[in-house]
Amino acid sequence: MKKNFLLFKNPAVVTSVIINAALILLGIYFIQTNVDAFTRYTKEDGLVEWMQFLTFSTTAIFLFFVVFERVHRGESLKHLENLGILGLGLLFFFGSMEEISWFQRIADIQASDFFLSHNKQAETNLHNLKIGEVGINKLIFGKILFIGLFSHNVILPLLSIKKPKIRHWVESKGLFLPPLLLVAVYLSLAILLEIFVKHRREKEILEVIGAIHYFTCILMTYGLGVGYSKPILTNLEEKRRAGILFSALLVFLIYISWILGNMSLKDFLL
Numbered sequence: 001m002k003k004n005f006l007l008f009k010n011p012a013v014v015t016s017v018i019i020n021a022a023l024i025l026l027g028i029y030f031i032q033t034n035v036d037a038f039t040r041y042t043k044e045d046g047l048v049e050w051m052q053f054l055t056f057s058t059t060a061i062f063l064f065f066v067v068f069e070r071v072h073r074g075e076s077l078k079h080l081e082n083l084g085i086l087g088l089g090l091l092f093f094f095g096s097m098e099e100i101s102w103f104q105r106i107a108d109i110q111a112s113d114f115f116l117s118h119n120k121q122a123e124t125n126l127h128n129l130k131i132g133e134v135g136i137n138k139l140i141f142g143k144i145l146f147i148g149l150f151s152h153n154v155i156l157p158l159l160s161i162k163k164p165k166i167r168h169w170v171e172s173k174g175l176f177l178p179p180l181l182l183v184a185v186y187l188s189l190a191i192l193l194e195i196f197v198k199h200r201r202e203k204e205i206l207e208v209i210g211a212i213h214y215f216t217c218i219l220m221t222y223g224l225g226v227g228y229s230k231p232i233l234t235n236l237e238e239k240r241r242a243g244i245l246f247s248a249l250l251v252f253l254i255y256i257s258w259i260l261g262n263m264s265l266k267d268f269l270l
Helices: 002-009 011-033 035-041 047-072 080-099 113-118 136-162 164-172 180-196 202-223 236-260
Strands: none
Touching: 002 011, 011 035, 011 180, 011 202, 011 236, 047 080, 047 202, 047 236, 080 164, 080 202, 136 164, 136 180, 180 202, 202 236
16 A cells, blocks of 8 residues: 555656646636636637647557557567557547547538538547437447446456456556556546536546546556556656656646637636
8 A cells, every 4th residue: 555655756646636636626616606617618629628639649659659669679569568558559549639520620621521410510520420319429438438447447456456367467468457546536536526517518527637547547557667567667767757757748738738728817707
């Protein structure tokens, strides 16, 4: 247990928790005082969505770097672990591009006839598709994704405590299990959001704190070796510097998201 709490000595972990808590508290503040500001806060291409895009993109780049580093050290790209990490990076890349509709809105390009007919928001993305009466977002990105995330964050990490072979099996596929302490923090914030924020776009905040949660977990596992046997950093001084670097990076990402999301201090006024 003591070893787990040492996570909070890492500046990247502390920064990610502070940012996630701030995003939740800001949402609670807006929903209580200025609903219009909450709508701006969670709107398409707003602060929350830009932060999710930038976090997913950064996570994907880091995972690609992990694969590059492992191959540079003599491992084969075709090794199952490296293919698994590469696949995970591609998954985060896909998620980042879905969040901004593959630049369709930013480039002001009209969606194709297929997406105009089958996408609930008439945008070029898959998660808002509706085929017949089946909503892809509700089925795949809702129910199925929820089951997968709950299993990955709660069930498998808990089972691995008594059965370490589970963690070894997951790692052999190039994947990882999130540190339980970080999972506990994320779930606590998610419950806080669920209790105090009731709005049709509240899930946008849940998604962005999830993105930051996974960014931090991936840095801790693949980068620093928390619950993972083959981190790319092994030197204590390198790990310390990496924590500081990624802490600064998270602050920079939220700063850029604020600018791109067109938020203003006037939004805090009643």
